[in-house]
Amino acid sequence: MSLIFTSLFLLFGGAFLSLILKRKVLLGKSIATLSVVAASLFGLIAVYQVLFLNKSFALTLPWSLPLGSFHIAFDSLSAFFALALFILAPLSSLFCFATIDTKKAYWVNASFNLLIASLFLVFLARDGLLFLMAWELMVLTSFFLVMTEHEKPGIGYEGWVYLIATHISGFALFTLFFLLGSASNSLNFDSFGTTELTLAFVLALIGFGTKAGFIPLHLWLGAEAHPATPSFVSAMMSGIMINTGIYGLLRTLIYLGSPMESWGWTLIVLGAISGIFGILFASTEKDIKRQLAYSSVENIGIILLGIGTSIVGYAKDLPLVATFGLAAALLHVLNHAIYKGLLFLGSGAIYKITQTTNMDKLGGLLKRAPLVGYTFLIGSIAIIALPPFNGFISEFLLFMGALHGTLDSSLLGLLVIGSMAFISGYALLTFTRSFGILFLGEAREKIPNEKCAFGWKIYLPLLLLSTMTLGIGVMGPYIAKRLLNLVATALGFHESAYFSSIQADLKTIILLSLLFSALIGLLVLLRKRALKNRSEEKGLSWDCGYIAPTPRMQYTALSFTEPVRTFYRALLRTKSSWLPSNAIFPTSANFKTSCSDISEEFLFRPLFRFLPHLLGKMRWLQSGSLQLYILYIALTLFLLLIWKM
């Protein structure tokens, strides 16, 4: 327990000190970063104690507010989510030190420290009011961080949309806690329970779903993925904050008792839609950060597929399906935090060199920044779920769970395996595109030739995260077995011998991957030997005899996925405008495509236009006369008095 309090104290202290040390920028930045790193270390020790030494913490303190209590606890579920938090937080903080503008450093650092603290509190809180306070702090600090460069156009609108959307979801959460706590008249999580199960589930879906970001509730996307948002903020938001939505959903499911099968199917359908639409939207984006944000939506879809499979398995009394589904979802939460953090930090490094995140202006960056490029490559391979990296392990667990479930019901296999495979296919498309267009080939427009050198503060996070993707992949058999045992015990099933056979299967996969690497090494040697006495010349790329090939003739991000946009035009609704040149010899022409988010266009924009119109009808109340307002106050007091009597 003292570890947890030390960690929180360090984070709050760091925030406070960095605000005080406004003038001494370097000292303030160093203290903030050190506090985050130290707090994360303490947090990781606490996580290790809970997950590996089977300890658990709980503490209740009274406080001076009329409702609720300071009730926190740290069990395995909280510890697992906190693990992802404390891996990504110090690395993002190092990145923040290296990239943040000095004038704003003091409040960016303070907000960042408070964000980490509030995230930790969200995972710790076991009281409704404490949870909502931590939630609100998380939303506000992330809003401040998003608006760091509020002078840049577009970010203001996106930031406000994010704030409003999250508060709408907060309303759903408030109602949910009210509902769950009304039976026992207390907001303490331990006494949560209700008979209105479906209503509670729907409220949890709306409330936590807006944070998790499955379609159609993915409104935070615009704020997080805006080029003006610092990349380490996007990494934290996409890697950890959406996990709080999943965490909340899982916690609510614990308090709702035995889940119904229909909930599982709802989650599977929602997961399939989020995954498929998410990856299709991602493949049509030309801004790398928006693509990564939509890819987060897709990964949340996969996590929901896992949770849904688990619920269906639990309701149908299929222990293997339930265990594998939940284990896959949890491992995917961790994996996603790591490789999404890696990709966002990589795009932040790119932004530092090129001052843009528009893929159509970039290219050939692998030669300019090889380490950033190769770690981005590893992140892309991990997110496509190729062995032996970590993405493959969680997809393998989900696949096995769904296979077992298919024996019972074809629909489960079809929805889960079908959407998973569909998503993988298009994920391959999207991430080869982004890596290829950003790092390979030639630069499409002249990049501002910033001779900025990257220091260890940028390289270390990228290297550590990419090593972790490979490490978790290679240690996959052991991690999977341990996680399966943990989940089986948590769900109330006994540990099965089948888990050992899964561990053996994963070991075979890892061994085959090692054999593959050895084969590549052998082939490299053979190729070198074959070319020893022969010519290895340099030339230009085959350009079909063009006299003056230019880098602008390369494929762009949008042209690469044009077949996808055409085939799915009913879903994607791309708008294009084309001004052809109509002289005999080509002069100037103009072609523009834009792909707008369908849920924003068809669901939310009409809703947000309708609401002010409806509420405008009440405008007659605001007459502007002070006497009338005093009359309103007197009337309200009078009514309250009557009601109390």
Place this chain on the structure above:
Amino acid sequence: MIGYLNPLFTLLLSPLLFGIINRTKALFAGRKGPPLLQPYYDLVKLFQKGVVISTTTTPLLKLSPLVAVAVPLIASLLVPFGGLSAPLSFAGDILFIAALLAIIRFFSITAALDTGFSLEGIGASREACFSALAEPTFLIALVALAKRFSSFSLSSIYSFLCFDSLRMAGSIPLILCIAALFIVFLLETSRIPFDDPATHLELTMTHEVMILDHSGVDLGLLQLGSMMKMWLFGSLIVGLFLPLRIGPVILEYIFAFVGMFLLALLVGFIESMMARLRLPKIPELMMAALILATLALIIA
């Protein structure tokens, strides 16, 4: 134990498939055609040449041919050949094989984009967009078979299939799977109706244009890789309806080789009869294959 010879067969015998296909096409066109062993002669010629590397490229260009050869060798340890089980098999190896194919695709698309000119970009874009629908079809068809026979590894699924299984009751899912997997086979090996391996024009190709900047040894390795991929996919298709399961192992092997020969003849026949589909039609055909596989899963 004899299954460990599978990688050797894949490496040494796969160019013969290309030879049979080219000979068939030539005979249909009224020509005499190249000798059956011509692909071997071409490979030997390529392996004796030097390479020309473009200045725009990075080391990833040189990695792609190596991956194209290494992956089918690993996969041949997992794919059953004819009536014989693969040397290695485990539950869930279906997903691993699909992931191996994705590895080849990833590195070939990356190498194509590495060259920095639009010609290879054409191939990369088409390859990525069209193969995206191949993976779900492949997985769903095999999961349908997994459900039908209640087993989770490729070799154990194939151990239930023999040349009589089409006449058994409940063989409709099997027929649908064969149709779906054959369409995926034609896509993955870049044959008509998805791609025209005979032309070398950038505008009409998918696979051939991605390898334009590879030369000499690299090109030889890439050709060998695509031949091995065809052999592996072919053994998957052949194993669906041809295993003998009555005689000794040597008879199974002979039957399997005959099956591959007939498959190559069939591919040559299709290539001579049809033209490549118009590009917007290709995703529609892949969707049709996906629907066939889905039906197979629902019925199974």
